[in-house]
Amino acid sequence: MKLAVASGKGGTGKTTIAVNLARVLAEEGPVQFIDCDVEEPNAHFFLKPSLDTEREVSILVPVIDRVLCNGCGECVKACAFNAIAVLGHKALVFAEICHGCGGCARVCPTKAITEQPNRLGVVSTGPAGNIFFVEGRIDVGTPLSVPVTKGARREIKEQDGIVILDAPPGTTCPVVAAVAGCDYVLLVTEPTPFGLNDLKLAVELVRELDIPHGVVINRADIGDQGVEEFCRREGISIHLRIPFERQFAETIAHGGLLVDAFPAWRPKFQALWHKIQEEVTV
């Protein structure tokens, strides 16, 4: 069972939901937690893993042999990302926007293109109590995050318990890389017009990917009824509503878990899991 916890925008409490769920589930069996929010991974702040293994994530980018290059421009035509150009009758690579697809090297008629690794980030792994913890993190200034997300997902041990993926916020390619192939996506939102707008985009995305999904409303008592009405109209289950509480905010700010600091929330997160399971098996 792979569950992605996602959100149409940042700051909704997505990671809070993911880490608390991981903690209660880890008491019943093996859990793998994959922090796919590779631009700003922060689940480690709550689950406090001992990260003892680190792997670099790189892609192969082209290198031009200026002697062999005749400036024909075939590589430019082959590149869908405008990462290569011909200037002064020689090809020039913009490595920072290259996606490492290898298309240019395949079409070069003079074999002027070789490839060399370009590091994008790292994937770290290690235990966090009973949880096998994986964190993807891109290097500062790297605009390409999807290969690092995929690198983090490659650490998943299939058939080894529940997998919780903390997806990046938004609805673009990095989110697709995190949620694709999951059995369920839990969408975390807040009851504001902005929250509703981003939830609608996120719902569109998961429907497009044909993944079952449900909603958690965070700070449920501070906004309006728009999210509730939208979910009712669209037939989307709201599995959990978390009110705004100053003590919750303080606990989270100090890296604490709600299910540890407020034991009354343990059964609520357990019930959240059971509701998700019911929807996956229907």
Ligand code: SF4
């Ligand atoms: S395809 Fe090869 S020879 Fe032609 S411009 Fe590109 S690198 Fe140069």
Ligand code: SF4
């Ligand atoms: S490897 Fe792909 S993305 Fe990079 S320059 Fe070549 S064709 Fe463009």
